[in-house]
Amino acid sequence: MIVLSLSSGTSVDAIDVAAADLTMTGGEIRMTPLGHREVQYSVELRGLILDALPPAATTLETVCRIDTGVGQEFAAAASSAADDLTGGRAELVVSHGQTLFHWIDDGAVRGTLQLGQPAWIAQATGLPVVSDLRVNDVAAGGHGAPLASLFDVLLLGDSRKRSAALNLGGIANVTVVGADHDPVAFDTGPANALIDAAVRRLTAGRDHVDHDGAIAARGQVNSRLFAALLDHPYYRRLPPKSTGKEDFHAGYLAEMIDRAGCQDLSPSDLLATLVEVTARTVAAALTPYAVDRVFASGGGTRNPTLMRRLEDHLAPARLTTIAELGLDSDAKEAYVFALVGFLSWHGVAGSIPACTGAGRATVAGRITPGATSLRLPPPVADPVHTLRIVHPILTKLPAT
CATH class of the missing domain: 3.30.420.40 (ATPase, nucleotide binding domain)
Incomplete structure (x- = not known):
């Protein structure tokens, strides 16, 4: 058909x-x-x-x-x-x-x-x-x-390795498949949602994407804002779980910036911090499953800065894209x-x-x-x- x-x-x-x-x-x-x-x-x-x-x-x-x-x-x-x-x-x-x-x-x-x-x-x-x-x-x-x-379980389920499929849209979600346990899947938190919200905030709506992660690549992670963002209760919930822009939206980001006292944070440091939040929360969500490899997909794969941070935090698991399995x-x-x-x-x-x-x-x-x-x-x-x-x-x- x-x-x-x-x-x-x-x-x-x-x-x-x-x-x-x-x-x-x-x-x-x-x-x-x-x-x-x-x-x-x-x-x-x-x-x-x-x-x-x-x-x-x-x-x-x-x-x-x-x-x-x-x-x-x-x-x-x-x-x-x-x-x-x-x-x-x-x-x-x-x-x-x-x-x-x-x-x-x-x-x-x-x-x-x-x-x-x-x-x-x-x-x-x-x-x-x-x-x-x-x-x-x-x-x-x-x-x-x-x-x-x-889709992920049917595609990856015959492997003897512990594998994870990771989708990096506005929200990040993972599916974990392994021969020694039942499959697990859940949303990990924001992937691009907060990054895009920040770009719209910084450009007054003229743009909504940090193209190639270029702005974030020039910045440093702000520890105060990073800690405030990681304090969201969603990260402490156990799967199965899901989330969306109902939780992670521009208003939430503005509230966290105010709470951390980071109103004067440079655009590059703001975006570097948000990239780090995505990379760290994805890696933390996968840590209990000790996966061997992660197949990423979605718009976030076009952000080299995000992919580098994910690669660092997911190691020793190998990060690649779903293109390795024949899909764009x-x-x-x-x-x-x-x-x-x-x-x-x-x-x-x-x-x-x-x-x-x-x-x-x-x-x-x-x-x-x-x-x-x-x-x-x-x-x-x-x-x-x-x-x-x-x-x-x-x-x-x-x-x-």
């Missing part, structure tokens, strides 16, 4: 679009990546989303405008990619949408909201759309995150959702309770019909146990 996948992360950088050819035989899934692209949001819609994110107040009118706007811009991206990436052969679209709120109360997730009305995508492409991928897991008592854990580091999350939607179409659960904290494994999402009658295949009976990336540069894990 050829699947188109659409997503947008907590950084609201762009719409990630990926296409994959997936086959499933006897519990093994083979994924052939067909292409990936990033499609920029319109300036107006991106501004509307950023202005509505926590802790900002918003209105139901704004929620409706975002839901419609994201659906329409996802639909345009899907229509173009259906031609360019699949030659018109796509059979299913999977849309994660844009997360606007992740409702956590006393460490438990009560609800989660992803916007981007799938009807627009179904009408534009004529294809059925799987969307709302997290809510079933939340309703079963889970965090609805990280959904990447299923920027495209992994989109391929994760392609896999989850493909499994939903075939009646297979899209999450792992040990990783999300759910009481049982659930089939993810809901389906919006396309232009033709909706006909699902019979549910697959074989348990899914392996994911193979079929790629010209790599078709299996490196030798262990």
Whole structure:
């Protein structure tokens, strides 16, 4: 089945679009990546989303405008990619949408909201759309995150080494896989969320990324601000756990700067401190598992300063990127959702309770019909146990 996948992360950088050819035989899934692209949001819609994110107040009118706007811009991206990436052969679209709120109360997730009305995508492409991928897991008592854990476990689970998959989006999440223990997955805390918030603060919104980590590379870690940031109670919670910009946002950063008395901190020292927070909290989260190697993905892999600090703190574990396993580091999350939607179409659960904290494994999402009658295949009976990336540069894990 050829699947188109659409997503947008907590950084609201762009719409990630990926296409994959997936086959499933006897519990093994083979994924052939067909292409990936990033499609920029319109300036107006991106501004509307950023202005509505926590802790900002918003209105139901704004929620409706975002839901419609994201659906329409996802639909345009899907229509173009259906031609360019699949030659018109796509059979299913999977849309994660844009997360606007992740409702956590006393460490438990009560609800989660992803916007981007799938009807627009179904009408534009004529294809059925799987969307709302997290809510079933939340309703079963889970965090609805990280959904990447299923992908990671299927891809890394046949290795004899202790491995971790690390995604560096706005929030960092990890999946730890080893032959001698059940898989574990959770959000570790901010990856780029605070760094990007600082850049927007320093540039009055003109920019939102420290390109190539150049500013942070010139700075020194401020011990007072570093200590204040590490005092967040989230780091003391045990997995499974999840977080978002509800916890780590521009207002929180401003409060910590004031608390530490660092209002006059130079831009380079501020960003160096935030990079160190990300690197140290990721490494601390992985320390109990004594992993041998870490496969990173997400926008943070484009920040050489962050990657150097991670490499130092994760040693002796080897840090590399998911590209070593045949996937574009920027495209992994989109391929994760392609896999989850493909499994939903075939009646297979899209999450792992040990990783999300759910009481049982659930089939993810809901389906919006396309232009033709909706006909699902019979549910697959074989348990899914392996994911193979079929790629010209790599078709299996490196030798262990």
